[in-house]
Amino acid sequence: MADDASRKRKVRGRKIRSDRSQKEGRRAKKELARKASNAGKKNGDSPLTDPAAITPEPFVETDAVTALRERINGWLKAEQPVHLIGPTGCGKTALALSAAAERGRPVVWLNGDEAVDTAALVGDHAGGERYKEDDRFVSGVSKRTEIVRERWVDNPLSVAVREGATLVYNEFSRSDPAAHNVLLSVFEEGVLERPGKRGEDRSINVHPEFRAILTSNDAEYAGVHKQQDALLDRFVGVYVNYYDAETEREIVRSHVDLPDDTIETVVDTTRTLRDALEIVVGTRAAVTAAKGLSVFENPETDASENGAFDDDLLTAVFVDVLAPKIAGQGPEDIAQLRTQIADSI
CATH class of the missing domain: 3.40.50.300 (P-loop containing nucleotide triphosphate hydrolases)
Incomplete structure (x- = not known):
């Protein structure tokens, strides 16, 4: 993994953010639209x-x-x-x-x-509709007809x-x-x-x-x-290929509340593993890894705030995230995956 200085470097480039009130407003608007659509x-x-x-x-x-x-x-x-x-x-x-x-x-x-x-x-036929008609046009004569009509959906x-x-x-x-x-x-x-x-x-x-x-x-x-x-x-x-690093950072940030340096480290690691491994390492993997770090790392520590968490934790999180892609191939393959991730980090 890169040295402390590179870990602490700030994200450069234009960031496009929305404050929490704007997000809540969009959610409320979408909920109203769903209700109107359902109605x-x-x-x-x-x-x-x-x-x-x-x-x-x-x-x-x-x-x-x-x-x-x-x-x-x-x-x-x-x-x-x-x-x-x-x-x-x-x-x-x-x-x-x-x-x-x-x-x-x-x-x-x-x-x-x-x-x-x-x-x-x-579409297809979805059963039939059966109904009866009573014809009483002639006094004293009742004619009943049963009609079956197929219903198309x-x-x-x-x-x-x-x-x-x-x-x-x-x-x-x-x-x-x-x-x-x-x-x-x-x-x-x-x-x-x-x-x-x-x-x-x-x-x-x-x-x-x-x-x-x-x-x-x-x-x-x-x-x-x-x-x-x-x-x-x-x-x-x-x-549609994977986005640039700035966009991937913004995507991860929109899903997980973590310090910028932590998000940068997660995205940098994801992009490194994408080149180093033969399996697919998508942006979704970066989001999942960030969610894992938000749970397993104590956000109150200085290390977490600086994005300088333990490399063993970062390795373990990415192994958990990527292991399903080689599930069923045996413990030796998981061990090899762990080694590859650790070496990349």
Whole structure:
């Protein structure tokens, strides 16, 4: 680990902070938006959400974050679906939600996994409605007719294209590519076909304000499917990597109340381990490590205030944070991880 002088160096560069009253105000505004959104749900199961209710909290605003979000929203204004790609823990989901909220349109959230099929996207029959009609038009004659009508329930994609919402499709590449064939006509012809739906309303004309933001981990991650080229050709891909050191410090600071020097040490260690280890060490790992230090280190000590806590504690915390990534590989691998982290520190 660096010497005491480097540990005590102050964070340079522009810091963008909000005081506690502003944060409380934003939380109160989001809570009101959630209540309003819930009150307006159709049939109790509409996926539409007020944009103010999905803004990530906390969400850090730095020049790097703002520039990336403006790039995403620029493509959305150009009527292009945006596919955010990058390593896990780099903030893709928070960025997608922030960009969606900034549009001011209702938001529809969808989380991809193996269980997502075409019906999960567009809708399906949800049982039937049975009722009886009594015809007493002729005096003294009663005619009773029993009618059974199937009930169709729209799922997130159908709701989003009809209402002109922003679809945030998280972990898009974890879903089976066959489920996404319906997206081809949405992005090319502006029409959504609802397989299984009968009648004249089998298709929906895509609302002119409909937009889509999709997020995916890099292709080498487990559980990720390669999507069809015909669909990927209709997206623009924005690669989201880990942010600069200043932004990572601000992200950690927004989650944990620790001295600046402690946060700087955590972020510096995270960035060092990111280069030294073969496993993924994301910004989320820095936040988790900082939370651990806030518990295990006594904040009343001078060492904690100066960020000069014991290297053994820092090593132990990062081992705990990163050990799940090699779980099941045996104690010798944990020992090797501990050695690598200790050497890096």
